[in-house]
Amino acid sequence: MAKPYPVEVKTHAVSYAMDRLDQYNSVYSACVDMAPKLNVSTETLRRWVVQAQIAAGGHNRPTSDQLAEIKALKSKVRDLEEVNEILKQTTIFFARELGQRRH
Structure with a gap:
C-alpha cells in the first residue's frame, strides 16, 4: 500500500514540478528527474501532476x-x-x- 504523504508535501511537490515542466519533454521525464529531489516516488509525483493539470483544465480529461x-x-x-x-x-x-x- 502506498505510504500517505502529508498534504503540505503533495502541495509543495506539485507546485515545484508544475513550475518546471516546460524544461522537460514530458511530464514523465520531469517526474523522473524531480521525484528523488522531493523524496517521493516517480509514479506518485506523476499522478499528482497529471491530477493537478486535469483540475486546472490543462488536459482534456474529465x-x-x-x-x-x-x-x-x-x-x-x-x-x-x-x-x-x-x-x-x-x-x-x-x-x-x-x-x-x-x-
Whole structure:
C-alpha cells in the first residue's frame, strides 16, 4: 500500500514540478528527474501532476467530480433501460391477452 504523504508535501511537490515542466519533454521525464529531489516516488509525483493539470483544465480529461457524475448517470441509464425493457415485455403480454379475448 502506498505510504500517505502529508498534504503540505503533495502541495509543495506539485507546485515545484508544475513550475518546471516546460524544461522537460514530458511530464514523465520531469517526474523522473524531480521525484528523488522531493523524496517521493516517480509514479506518485506523476499522478499528482497529471491530477493537478486535469483540475486546472490543462488536459482534456474529465475531473474526478465529472467521472463520479458520469458513473452515476451510466448506472441510471442502465436502470432506465432495464425498466423500459420490462415495460415493453409487459405491453406485448397484455396486447396478446387482449387480442385473444377479441377472437
